[in-house]
Amino acid sequence: MESSEPLSLHCCGLLARGRFIACCERPLIMGVVNVTPDSFYDGGRHSKPERAVAHALELVEQGADILDVGAESTRPGAIPVGEKEERTRLLPVVTELARRVTVPISVDTTKSAVAQAALDAGASIVNDVSALRFDPRMASVVARSGAGVVLMHMKGTPLTMQQDPRYRDVVEDVVQFLEERMRTAMETGISKLNIMLDPGIGFGKLLEHNLELLNRLAELTRLGRPLVVGPSRKSFIGRLVGRSAEHREWGTAAAVALAVDRGARILRVHDVAMMADVVKVAAAIASRKASNRAGA
Numbered sequence: 001m002e003s004s005e006p007l008s009l010h011c012c013g014l015l016a017r018g019r020f021i022a023c024c025e026r027p028l029i030m031g032v033v034n035v036t037p038d039s040f041y042d043g044g045r046h047s048k049p050e051r052a053v054a055h056a057l058e059l060v061e062q063g064a065d066i067l068d069v070g071a072e073s074t075r076p077g078a079i080p081v082g083e084k085e086e087r088t089r090l091l092p093v094v095t096e097l098a099r100r101v102t103v104p105i106s107v108d109t110t111k112s113a114v115a116q117a118a119l120d121a122g123a124s125i126v127n128d129v130s131a132l133r134f135d136p137r138m139a140s141v142v143a144r145s146g147a148g149v150v151l152m153h154m155k156g157t158p159l160t161m162q163q164d165p166r167y168r169d170v171v172e173d174v175v176q177f178l179e180e181r182m183r184t185a186m187e188t189g190i191s192k193l194n195i196m197l198d199p200g201i202g203f204g205k206l207l208e209h210n211l212e213l214l215n216r217l218a219e220l221t222r223l224g225r226p227l228v229v230g231p232s233r234k235s236f237i238g239r240l241v242g243r244s245a246e247h248r249e250w251g252t253a254a255a256v257a258l259a260v261d262r263g264a265r266i267l268r269v270h271d272v273a274m275m276a277d278v279v280k281v282a283a284a285i286a287s288r289k290a291s292n293r294a295g296a
């Protein structure tokens, strides 16, 4: 389904602990800060809290609208991290950033206790790659706090997700999954206005699934919530260009530009300075298309 409505009707913005984050005027950049030893691209680069904070401050300087801080890698086959270790890695960074930046801080976790501690330390968005499925207490932590929440599609768990993933129609299956997770979230008291949705590029998907999802991303706009998309340096890009994660920035730029054209409102990226320019140009071109449609 190609949407015939202007993009702005789909994506007014989101609420995160009482703060309205607008993503109508232009798509937002979510800068990735991984406080991990083993993330697929930046693992080990910012695993010391001071390094992670310095990196995050740099991303804000470069134009990040949101910081997404994570302390557990979710790359395919990643070994899960215990709650205590995840808190120990994450909290000093979130606490210091909350003191020093004004952009919203998102915490990339599937554990309710980690999310609660990060919210107490000043985060205002929970980015849950399990869409509230891995921890039964996560939904109530989000509901009670009024945090913004990213509900992402994943098939299986990071340990198993790349083992022969199959779909009837990957786009329809992802739409149905996100619809169901959004309904469940709202039943537990999370307001629709606090929800963002993410097709989960690379999470239980083969190359063709990732390409199909990005190509038909506009079909997800019918869910009526801002779309988060995270193609940054992922292995589907490596498969296409034959380069390691170190050298996938141009491939990422292509994916980001096309995702913006098809309705993405929040781009989760490692390379903020570069992708901020890509998003600006892609959004300017895409908005001409939207205003032409509106005037037609």
Ligand code: HH2
Binding pocket: 032, 034, 036, 038, 039, 040, 041, 042, 070, 072, 073, 074, 075, 108, 127, 128, 129, 150, 152, 198, 200, 201, 228, 229, 230, 231, 268
């Ligand atoms: N991708 C990663 C982690 N979290 N969250 C959302 N909402 N969407 C994504 O596409 C997404 C995500 C994987 O990227 P990265 O954090 O760089 O790697 P790792 O999981 O190895 O730390």
